[in-house]
Amino acid sequence: MNLSIVGSGYVGTTVAACLADLGHEVVTIDIDEDIVDAINNGESPIHEPGLDELVAEHGGGRLRASTDYEEILDTELTMLALPTPSNDDGSIDLQFMEAGAASIGEALAGTENAAADPHLVVTKSTVVPNTTEDRLAPRIADAGLERGADFLVASNPEFQREGTAVADFLNPDKLVFGTDDDRATALLNDLYAPLREAADGDVPVVETGIAEAEMIKYANNTFLATKVSLINDIGNICKEFGVDAYEVADAIGLDDRIGEQFLRSGVGWGGSCFPKDTDAIIAAAQEQGYDPAVLSAAVELNDAQPERLLSLIDDHVDVSGKRIAVLGLAFKPGTDDIRNTRAVPVIEGLQERGADIVAYDPVATENMRERYPDIEYADSAAIALEGASGAVVVTGWDEFGALDAEFDEMAAPVVVDGRRSIKRRDGITYEGLTW
Numbered sequence: 099m100n101l102s103i104v105g106s107g108y109v110g111t112t113v114a115a116c117l118a119d120l121g122h123e124v125v126t127i128d129i130d131e132d133i134v135d136a137i138n139n140g141e142s143p144i145h146e147p148g149l150d151e152l153v154a155e156h157g158g159g160r161l162r163a164s165t166d167y168e169e170i171l172d173t174e175l176t177m178l179a180l181p182t183p184s185n186d187d188g189s190i191d192l193q194f195m196e197a198g199a200a201s202i203g204e205a206l207a208g209t210e211n212a213a214a215d216p217h218l219v220v221t222k223s224t225v226v227p228n229t230t231e232d233r234l235a236p237r238i239a240d241a242g243l244e245r246g247a248d249f250l251v252a253s254n255p256e257f258q259r260e261g262t263a264v265a266d267f268l269n270p271d272k273l274v275f276g277t278d279d280d281r282a283t284a285l286l287n288d289l290y291a292p293l294r295e296a297a298d299g300d301v302p303v304v305e306t307g308i309a310e311a312e313m314i315k316y317a318n319n320t321f322l323a324t325k326v327s328l329i330n331d332i333g334n335i336c337k338e339f340g341v342d343a344y345e346v347a348d349a350i351g352l353d354d355r356i357g358e359q360f361l362r363s364g365v366g367w368g369g370s371c372f373p374k375d376t377d378a379i380i381a382a383a384q385e386q387g388y389d390p391a392v393l394s395a396a397v398e399l400n401d402a403q404p405e406r407l408l409s410l411i412d413d414h415v416d417v418s419g420k421r422i423a424v425l426g427l428a429f430k431p432g433t434d435d436i437r438n439t440r441a442v443p444v445i446e447g448l449q450e451r452g453a454d455i456v457a458y459d460p461v462a463t464e465n466m467r468e469r470y471p472d473i474e475y476a477d478s479a480a481i482a483l484e485g486a487s488g489a490v491v492v493t494g495w496d497e498f499g500a501l502d503a504e505f506d507e508m509a510a511p512v513v514v515d516g517r518r519s520i521k522r523r524d525g526i527t528y529e530g531l532t533w
């Protein structure tokens with residue numbers, strides 16, 4: 099199948115490279131010429147395990163990139179994988195999606211090619227219910243096109259995680275096809291047929307309405323975010339009683355109805371999607387006159403965890419004027435992404451207290467340096483700990499679990515662990531956030 103993907107960022111590039119690997123002819127369209135050049139030269143514009151190899155193999159061949167929307171004319175369907183950031187009030191900002199939809203409409207309207215079949219435009223980005231119907235389809239139609247005759251729309255949300263995006267895309271727990279037309283469903287089935295054949299085991303397909311598909315994505319992300327907030331709430335109770343929240347989580351995870359994943363309590367969730375998607379669906383619900391109490395509480399609790407971490411260090415040391423090590427800056431291990439990382443409120447809380455911060459992360463230092471150029475950055479955890487009067491763990495990198503004698507070099511060995519990364523040992527004052 100020939101397909102195009104508008105937006106060649108984290109999602110667009112991963113999806114494009116995987117679909118090319120599965121045998122499709124894929125062209126990505128991006129306004130960023132560096133991204134386009136990289137892909138055509140066989141270089142991945144983003145870092146994801148396994149992606150370099152796929153782009154190296156197919157870039158410039160079955161996987162091409164362009165800045166020209168006219169490329170979609172040679173394809174049967176176009177996916178929109180554009181950003182959906184937040185407005186200041188937390189609501190979804192659809193400017194990129196609407197601009198992309200308008201450009202697709204203009205390209206399709208300009209064609210002499212009286213194609214027998216209408217072009218399918220698929221929303222891959224995360225958008226609040228009814229966006230495809232009410233905000234995107236009309237922008238495509240603005241170019242003088244008729245929905246149903248010239249184009250169709252559908253929603254096919256993406257559930258991949260950063261750091262495991264390629265593996266997640268190729269072996270999804272489910273595929274969601276939100277359509278209102280059998281022709282759209284048939285095209286999505288064709289698109290994913292090679293993936294379902296190649297996947298380990300059966301991949302369930304959820305065939306549903308367009309708005310339902312859009313909502314499934316928010317329900318998925320906010321359920322997971324709320325699950326983490328709930329285990330953090332339970333963990334905070336555990337801490338008050340001197341109970342180990344990780345032993346509690348391991349036990350409840352054995353109940354199939356609860357499940358063992360997303361039960362790691364600590365300093366909270368961040369990243370490019372949980373915070374923005376939670377805010378967006380809360381704002382969208384409130385616009386409809388409904389106030390989602392549990393989701394709002396999940397956000398509130400998440401916002402409070404960094405302060406709890408800081409109050410634990412306050413219990414042991416007055417950080418003002420003291421060297422304090424911040425271990426981990428990325429929003430989760432395995433990535434250099436610092437978007438909405440919990441390290442930001444932790445750093446700002448330490449700055450407010452007048453601490454002399456020294457930060458370390460195996461891969462995210464350069465990104466953080468751009469945001470906080472005045473902080474000292476260490477080349478290793480050992481260097482960060484040397485002479486420090488306290489340390490806080492913000493990201494659960496595996497390497498922190500191996501730290502041991504390094505703590506002996508601290509001026510005062512107070513360690514507050516927000517991710518249960520450090521082993522308790524004699525000679526350090528250890529505080530786990532929820533254990």
Ligand SMILES: NC(=O)C1=CN([C@@H]2O[C@H](COP(=O)(O)OP(=O)(O)OC[C@H]3O[C@@H](n4cnc5c(N)ncnc54)[C@H](O)[C@@H]3O)[C@@H](O)[C@H]2O)C=CC1
Pocket residue numbers: 104105106107108109110127128129130133179180181182194197198222223224225256257258259260370371
């Ligand atoms: N990052 C992730 O792991 C996941 C993201 N999502 C959702 O996917 C969507 C896209 O997210 P990312 O890939 O992370 O975004 P991104 O910011 O990495 O990539 C977006 C790309 O779109 C390009 N772009 C912007 N305006 C354009 C235009 N008018 N025409 C063509 N290209 C344009 C940008 O240059 C950029 O390369 C969002 O809705 C996000 O919530 C969903 C699942 C996972």
Ligand SMILES: O=C(O)[C@H]1O[C@H](OP(=O)(O)OP(=O)(O)OC[C@H]2O[C@@H](n3ccc(=O)[nH]c3=O)[C@H](O)[C@@H]2O)[C@H](O)[C@@H](O)[C@@H]1O
Pocket residue numbers: 224256257258259260261319322326359360361362363364365366367368369370371372429430431
């Ligand atoms: O829509 C998206 O962009 C994606 O958002 C998340 O993926 P991602 O943000 O890459 O990372 P996760 O692994 O879900 O972690 C999110 C945050 O939760 C935190 N977390 C996760 C699990 C846990 O047990 N405890 C915990 O604090 C992580 O440290 C991290 O800050 C979802 O897991 C993906 O399914 C979804 O496609």
